[in-house]
Amino acid sequence: MSSSNPLRDPADRRLPRIAGPSGLVIFGVTGDLSRKKLMPAVYDLANRGLLPPGFSLVGFARRDWEHEDFAQVVHDAVKEHSRTPFREEVWQQLSQGMRFVQGTFDDDEAFERLRGTIDELDKAQGTGGNFAFYLSVPPKSFPVVIQQLKKHQLADQSSGSWRRAVIEKPFGHDLKSAEELNAIVHEVFAPDQVFRIDHYLGKETVQNILALRFANTMFEPIWNRSYVDHIQITMAEDIGIGGRAGYYDGIGAARDVIQNHLLQLLALTAMEEPASFDADALAAEKTKVLGAVRLPKDLGRDTVHAQYAAGWQGGAKAVGYLEEDGIDPKSKTDTYAAIKVGIDNRRWAGVPFYLRTGKRLGRRVTEIAVVFQRAPHSPFDSTATEELGSNAIVVRVQPDEGVTVRFGSKVPGTSMEIRDVSMDFAYGESFTESSPEAYERLILDVLLGDANLFPRTEEVELSWKILDPIEQYWDEHGTPAKYPAGTWGPVEADHMLERDGRSWRRP
Amino acid sequence: MKTDLTDTTASKINKALVLGRRAIGTPAVGMVLTLVIVTDEENAYDALKTASDAAHEHPSRTLVVIKRVSRSPRDRTKSRLDAEVRLGADAGTGETIVLRLYGDVVDHAQSVVLPLLLPDAPVVVWWPVNAPLDPAGDPLGALAQRRVTDTYACEEPVRELAARADAYTPGDTDLSWTRITPWRSMLAAALDQVDCKVQAVEVEGEEYNPSCELLAMWLADRLDVPVKRTASNGPGLTAVRMDTDCGPVVLDRADGSLANLSIQGQPARGVALKRRETAELIAEELRRLDPDDTYASALRYGVDRLNAPDASDKGGADGGAVAVPAPVETAAKAPAKDAAQEKTPVKKAAAK
Numbered sequence: 125m126s127s128s129n130p131l132r133d134p135a136d137r138r139l140p141r142i143a144g145p146s147g148l149v150i151f152g153v154t155g156d157l158s159r160k161k162l163m164p165a166v167y168d169l170a171n172r173g174l175l176p177p178g179f180s181l182v183g184f185a186r187r188d189w190e191h192e193d194f195a196q197v198v199h200d201a202v203k204e205h206s207r208t209p210f211r212e213e214v215w216q217q218l219s220q221g222m223r224f225v226q227g228t229f230d231d232d233e234a235f236e237r238l239r240g241t242i243d244e245l246d247k248a249q250g251t252g253g254n255f256a257f258y259l260s261v262p263p264k265s266f267p268v269v270i271q272q273l274k275k276h277q278l279a280d281q282s283s284g285s286w287r288r289a290v291i292e293k294p295f296g297h298d299l300k301s302a303e304e305l306n307a308i309v310h311e312v313f314a315p316d317q318v319f320r321i322d323h324y325l326g327k328e329t330v331q332n333i334l335a336l337r338f339a340n341t342m343f344e345p346i347w348n349r350s351y352v353d354h355i356q357i358t359m360a361e362d363i364g365i366g367g368r369a370g371y372y373d374g375i376g377a378a379r380d381v382i383q384n385h386l387l388q389l390l391a392l393t394a395m396e397e398p399a400s401f402d403a404d405a406l407a408a409e410k411t412k413v414l415g416a417v418r419l420p421k422d423l424g425r426d427t428v429h430a431q432y433a434a435g436w437q438g439g440a441k442a443v444g445y446l447e448e449d450g451i452d453p454k455s456k457t458d459t460y461a462a463i464k465v466g467i468d469n470r471r472w473a474g475v476p477f478y479l480r481t482g483k484r485l486g487r488r489v490t491e492i493a494v495v496f497q498r499a500p501h502s503p504f505d506s507t508a509t510e511e512l513g514s515n516a517i518v519v520r521v522q523p524d525e526g527v528t529v530r531f532g533s534k535v536p537g538t539s540m541e542i543r544d545v546s547m548d549f550a551y552g553e554s555f556t557e558s559s560p561e562a563y564e565r566l567i568l569d570v571l572l573g574d575a576n577l578f579p580r581t582e583e584v585e586l587s588w589k590i591l592d593p594i595e596q597y598w599d600e601h602g603t604p605a606k607y608p609a610g611t612w613g614p615v616e617a618d619h620m621l622e623r624d625g626r627s628w629r630r631p
Numbered sequence: 632m633k634t635d636l637t638d639t640t641a642s643k644i645n646k647a648l649v650l651g652r653r654a655i656g657t658p659a660v661g662m663v664l665t666l667v668i669v670t671d672e673e674n675a676y677d678a679l680k681t682a683s684d685a686a687h688e689h690p691s692r693t694l695v696v697i698k699r700v701s702r703s704p705r706d707r708t709k710s711r712l713d714a715e716v717r718l719g720a721d722a723g724t725g726e727t728i729v730l731r732l733y734g735d736v737v738d739h740a741q742s743v744v745l746p747l748l749l750p751d752a753p754v755v756v757w758w759p760v761n762a763p764l765d766p767a768g769d770p771l772g773a774l775a776q777r778r779v780t781d782t783y784a785c786e787e788p789v790r791e792l793a794a795r796a797d798a799y800t801p802g803d804t805d806l807s808w809t810r811i812t813p814w815r816s817m818l819a820a821a822l823d824q825v826d827c828k829v830q831a832v833e834v835e836g837e838e839y840n841p842s843c844e845l846l847a848m849w850l851a852d853r854l855d856v857p858v859k860r861t862a863s864n865g866p867g868l869t870a871v872r873m874d875t876d877c878g879p880v881v882l883d884r885a886d887g888s889l890a891n892l893s894i895q896g897q898p899a900r901g902v903a904l905k906r907r908e909t910a911e912l913i914a915e916e917l918r919r920l921d922p923d924d925t926y927a928s929a930l931r932y933g934v935d936r937l938n939a940p941d942a943s944d945k946g947g948a949d950g951g952a953v954a955v956p957a958p959v960e961t962a963a964k965a966p967a968k969d970a971a972q973e974k975t976p977v978k979k980a981a982a983k
Contacts, residue, residue, distance in 0.1 A: 128826065129819060129823055130822070130829070130853050130854050130855075131815070131818055131819040131850075131853050131854070132819055132822075133853070133925060135924050135925060136815075136924075136925040137919055137921075137923075138809075138812045138815070138816075138915070138919070138923070138925070139812070139815060139816045139819055140816055142816060142819075142823070144823055144824070145824055170903070171903075173813055173816060173817075173903070176820055176824070177817070177820065177821070177892045177900040177901075177902040178897075178898070178900040211903065211905065213888045213889040213903040213904075213905055214903040216889055216901055216903070217889070217900075217901045217902050217903045220901055247898065248898050249898060249900065250824070250894070250897040250898050250900065252824075
């Protein structure tokens with residue numbers, strides 16, 4: 125459409141990408157994610173002028189609300205959680221297009237009302253039949269909602285309009301269930317209509333991995349087995365499972381985090397340069413590298429799963445996983461997982477990738493550390509370099525987004541002594557625009573139909589192929605190790621790296 | 632932390648910067664550009680405040696060059712440079728150096744500024760008032776990649792726009808142009824929603840507001856149709872009416888904050904279109920430092936090619952007073968647009 129618009133010009137870079145006429149329907153609108161992330165993100169987009177005039181937001185939930193009650197809930201959520209300041213005129217623009225549909229997921233009448241609401245919005249707000257359905261619902265409700273959308277012709281795209289489905293993790297709990305889920309979704313929505321949200325991919329720092337690697341000359345030449353010793357990817361949380369016992373028990377850290385976030389980070393870190401920055405080229409490279417991931421021969425030696433035990437976390441007493449409310453005291457679910465994988469290709473053969481994630485660890489941090497080999501020869505004697513570690517490039521995904529480069533430098537003084545120093549780039553310091561929230565970017569991309577940052581079916585299935593044998597091994601062998609809450613994981617994980625002559629970074 | 636230096640030189644200022652940084656324990660990291668503000672004493676406070684607000688988005692070294700007036704021949708022969716170095720909490724996210732120039736040195740401000748520029752980082756010069764007619768030819772402007780002027784703040788904006796067009800050098804930009812980005816983006820979005828050919832345009836706004844002229848010239852340049860500029864009581868821009876072959880498209884903002892977009896055959900919608908603070912404009916300006924070709928092209932269209940503002944149009948402009956289309960001119964269309972026309976029936980069906 126924009127190609128024929130004489131006011132659009134690629135050289136005119138002040139004009140932002142504005143989504144075309146459209147609306148967003150949120151199922152499970154009363155949930156936490158919806159209030160804390162989705163509603164504020166929609167407001168922030170509107171505030172930045174990135175939503176089309178007449179943009180509509182439809183909530184669908186069981187709660188007995190009128191449109192005004194819904195608008196009030198959104199209003200409160202926006203005031204509390206939005207990133208940009210609250211402005212009355214933006215709110216007025218947004219609130220004109222807010223609707224609420226009351227009903228349960230198996231209620232045919234409610235879906236008929238939803239269809240009526242969409243038709244009404246097309247007339248009143250000019251949304252042009254373009255709607256995205258955001259399924260912020262528990263996994264078990266998935267099939268029902270998808271089927272209802274089909275039954276009431278809500279998924280039909282007619283005469284130039286589009287319908288899209290946005291789904292959140294978990295994308296199944298193993299390969300088989302993921303395939304079943306994909307079959308259910310794709311029976312109703314074509315692959316290019318489905319957007320799987322992995323909010324990590326919406327983060328500026330994650331997109332910056334690609335910029336860092338492929339827009340610069342100084343990193344890529346050493347980004348291979350000749351220089352890299354190993355890579356550590358960490359995602360640590362300081363919180364416990366909180367109120368999510370029902371969801372978490374039986375799933376565990378590996379399925380919850382490694383399967384999606386960490387393997388996506390691994391793919392971006394290890395993939396070859398894509399032919400272009402479009403969705404197909406990116407997916408092709410990511411799929412290729414995920415397909416080349418090789419598991420260690422001895423899973424007992426090179427993987428660790430563990431549960432947090434009672435301990436002190438940042439000055440507060442924390443109970444152990446098995447004592448949490450709603451958890452079976454005999455549960456074998458992992459709250460910490462560390463695995464070692466290799467990548468079978470010319471660039472990475474022999475370079476181990478260590479992935480770890482856990483709850484109730486030291487602090488909340490996500491980072492990718494590329495640790496380099498030691499210099500092959502040192503003209504300095506060993507006392508001079510005693511305190512020198514390995515060079516490293518660390519991408520800090522969150523918090524305190526940025527990149528750190530660690531290298532050795534001479535300590536001022538008469539003797540030759542070399543010590544690690546770090547050079548730091550922080551987003552907050554050098555960047556011009558405060559970084560948008562991941563959900564803002566992803567929701568906008570859904571409305572624009574830009575699928576760059578969304579994992580595809582093949583990627584999800586490949587990730588399960590990597591994780592399934594590990595989960596199976598854990599099921600059959602031994603019980604989870606223990607680590608006190610508030611520490612950096614079990615000693616078994618430290619031993620796992622020690623056997624390779626390496627150690628975990630303290631992030 | 633604040634250091635006052637009286638009767639000083641650039642190298643002493645540099646030394647004070649290094650000392651200051653050591654004292655507060657923060658190295659010079661993360662600053663992305665040097666912003667040079669050239670102003671008189673009267674406007675210095677507002678400009679500096681704006682810059683430090685904008686610096687939340689763009690950590691920068693801000694150099695405020697204040698040219699003092701000498702009132703006697705004796706004063707003019709003496710020259711003096713006073714500096715105020717602000718670091719840490721006093722300077723927001725970057726470093727600020729206020730330079731006061733007396734006497735002869737006023738004409739050689741570039742000699743003070745040059746040693747104080749950040750190494751290897753872009754330089755932006757901003758004149759809140761009294762911008763030179765040829766910014767790129769100005770000794771300070773010549774140091775910069777980007778030269779920001781503001782025709783809104785001058786006596787005869789329209790004449791100044793013509794002068795800017797003559798002197799345009801890549802890297803020039805004007806805050807009057809920055810002010811209309813939300814309008815331009817909303818108008819572009821409006822045309823995304825219909826597939827019609829625009830035949831005539833009317834831009835309505837207060838007098839002595841060069842943003843109206845710039846918006847009109849941009850529309851004329853992009854759409855290749857006659858554009859009429861009419862006057863209203865403001866505030867700022869009040870309306871743009873586009874007469875298309877499928878009915879009028881009107882963006883109307885009476886109160887300076889909430890606008891109304893009406894398109895033939897579609898429901899009228901409210902859109903937020905608030906007039907922005909200068910700090911937001913500067914922040915937008917600093918976001919992209921490459922030459923703005925769209926601005927150049929709009930500016931060069933020429934103010935004289937727009938209809939002269941017609942005072943009699945005032946007041947009764949709100950109704951259906953769409954600019955009189957000139958059918959002869961619209962007949963000549965680029966071939967690319969004809970190709971796009973073939974899709975029209977499908978798109979129209981979708982819009983309903």
